[in-house]
Amino acid sequence: MISRIAILRNVQRCGPKHCVNCSYSVTSRQFSVNAVLGREPVPAKAPPKTVEDINKFVLNAKYAVRGRIPLLAESLKEQLAQNPESLPFSKIINANIGNPQQLDQKPLSFYRQVVSLLQNPEIVNQLAPEDLAKLYKPDVIERAQRMLKDVGRSVGAYSNSQGVAGFRQTVADFIAKRDGEPANANDIFLTSGASGSVAHVLQLFCSGPENGCLIPIPQYPLYTATLALNNATALPYFLDEESGWSTDPHQIEEVVKSAIERGVKPNAMVVINPGNPTGAILSADNIEGIFEVAAKYGIVVIADEVYQENGFDDVEFISMKKVLRVLQKTQPGAYDNVQLVSLHSISKGLSGECGQRGGYMELVGFSEEVKQVVLKLASISLCSVVTGQALVDLMVRPPREGEPSYEQDQKERNEIHESLKHRSSLLHRAFQSLEGVSCQKPLGSMYLFPKIDLSKKAIAKAESLGMAPDEYYCKELLEATGICTVPGSGFHQVPGTYHVRTTFLAPGTEWIESWKEFHGNFWDAHRD
């Protein structure tokens, strides 16, 4: 290493702006380089980092929701933008991801009015009362003022890493009302969507190959991806398609036993209810069976309940916490060891505020020491976005009957609900009419997961292309119609079965018709 000269001393700084034409430049340095004595002309060099140098757990993680088919859709979208006539369709239908506001779903006005006031509270002082009243009903203004008091001063300040205390209390009140059982704001953590909660919990309990996590098959790929990043062991248990994707406690216990025999600790178990991608809603019976296994083996239950508002039939959603509390009361002492993490999110349901990144987790049955570790982990990423936290508060405490915004809010909610319900049954009927396709009736969530009994010819064709058979079907569907879905192989499935996950969020019915037409053609072209 050689001595150097300072090229920059005491140059004028131009205030808070950036210096566009920095005084450090090729010309100035050329001068300095020439003035330096003894510099080696070309120093020693090591090769740059390549994919070979990357953490292999990151390399191995797969995330199908944004995998090969969606990437192909992106490139077709670009092709359409440049040359609209070059493809047999005019637009991409993004049925691959539950992203309601990318498609037809409008944000709830009450939420957005309150959050716009949190961003710009000055507006209340800038307008005459009669003009202000045109924009915001009194409960909007009151809510925003209460929430600003909760955050201290500004949504631009870091909050407590666990989340704003006032918002956590609103969540606790919501849970208490939903379940008829007490809830404590100290057990609530506000996170960046449910995925933020999942990352925290799995990092705590499932890291390293000796630690396992039971995941339902089919599953939401976030879980396998996060476990892969943590180099933890995924322990799959299968949902039973024929009985509406129900869980089987016997089979779950077998998975647990077999893991233990192999030296893998079954530390946690994911339950997705309502189901993604299955659309199923678990019965109280099913949930009780899960807790029985959890109690017996000391397994943390992760209840992914982000679709709890998305019910489209007469089957009721029952929270896992409610079932746990009932079990604890009816069999005193028997379930008091059970630990439950319940997740919720503003991304789904009638809110659909995916891009705003809000969610919560409730920790049930954990010691204060464990909660302190969760808090430390949360503090390393400082806090989740404060407006996302505010939207959690708004989601769990919408306008109530008698409040000024109630009627409009109800109207908007009912429209969204009816529209989702209508489209889910329309799409379900379409699948029932297709040759070789069967599909469970959707009860909740935003997805259908039809089973497609692909022919040997189709399977052979897929293999020749180096693709999973259902991935081939999805690719052909995309290239013929612009409909982007996710192959069942991305969610895992019973070997030898093939599925496709599609949302029913896309507006209109034309795309459903074009899917039907595609399917007929595909089926004919691949008959054995």
Added chain:
Amino acid sequence: MISRIAILRNVQRCGPKHCVNCSYSVTSRQFSVNAVLGREPVPAKAPPKTVEDINKFVLNAKYAVRGRIPLLAESLKEQLAQNPESLPFSKIINANIGNPQQLDQKPLSFYRQVVSLLQNPEIVNQLAPEDLAKLYKPDVIERAQRMLKDVGRSVGAYSNSQGVAGFRQTVADFIAKRDGEPANANDIFLTSGASGSVAHVLQLFCSGPENGCLIPIPQYPLYTATLALNNATALPYFLDEESGWSTDPHQIEEVVKSAIERGVKPNAMVVINPGNPTGAILSADNIEGIFEVAAKYGIVVIADEVYQENGFDDVEFISMKKVLRVLQKTQPGAYDNVQLVSLHSISKGLSGECGQRGGYMELVGFSEEVKQVVLKLASISLCSVVTGQALVDLMVRPPREGEPSYEQDQKERNEIHESLKHRSSLLHRAFQSLEGVSCQKPLGSMYLFPKIDLSKKAIAKAESLGMAPDEYYCKELLEATGICTVPGSGFHQVPGTYHVRTTFLAPGTEWIESWKEFHGNFWDAHRD
């Protein structure tokens, strides 16, 4: 496992609302339990998970910015709320964290007006033009409309996992202008603050004990905490306090060589410029020396440049990318292997929008394959909050001269800048006047990091309490004055030296006076 009866079939669902009094209850289940034949009264039970079961890397991670002293401050704050007379001060001064809007700093109006329109675009149609003009200047409305077009439809939709393409282009334009060197939107990733970027990069290149990362001492604890979570090896290099916390390439190379000898790969090196907690600004000389080592050993340079707007003296901030490009031009071929990740954030500078969680990283010198892995990693957490992404766009492209909002925006920026500069020099002068305290002149960032030559008596007292000596000083300061700071031990420091990190964000001068008074008393009470 026993057979079960279904208690819930075909109950009426009450539309999109939650069912407050769920039909699944203790009473209904009591009936069902009594009806079940053969149920074991109390099933087998395993113990619940405790701190012993938690991932030890999470347990070992430390995060001093929100560590013991700030936790004590939280409890004192609660005590004050309940009993205002019980302590010798009336409020807590949070000088422990760079959280400007928690204290005196107001958000920039232009940012907040645009973001409030992104949240509630309807407002433009709800007011007469003359009323609208009272609220928003034309460039605010235009900017919001452009940005809504960029996001597609709504800030409530997930964006591309890399970030909204239009916003990334704005960032690339900013970098190009700042450095006078081209920048590409495809190299930009929008992230949840800079901490989101750090988590991604370290997870890629620094995971497992065989992979090391050079970090400056003193350092920002995010880095040691994230490395601890990844079980990677932190490779400390010391900044030289006496020369204004400069870096020494010779010493850095020694650290690299010694790591290699121990079998640890020095994959990455963190450079914080302007410095946190030091407040130093690196010279071009210093930066060139760093790149020389990076080129020689193939080390990824992580340039934490989040304080690039926070300069308070006549020393210019020069981006590491600019220096790299100049080196590459003046010595063709010599530095073309260097890989750089440059971080920026909306949390600091004149924006101070910590709670809105926006930031970016620019990847320089990486292959397309590596960038695809970064994209996959980003996609597992779906996307960073879209309004945070929008604020990055606003930060890097504020109103320009001649645009309607320019004057007001400049006025606000100048006020913030002057106020920060004033308080930094006020606090610096105060430290210079204290016995046993020395403090480098602050050039940038939001912090002072005075060195306190604690007496043997103070050190012995701290040890008797099981505390680090500077932690003891901070605790005494907090308990006497309400001023919450972070002990230097949380940032690491040259052994045998003691420091305190304080922000200079708190308004007023009273707290500085009370610190001076405390220090005099502390010094007298601990004389050897």
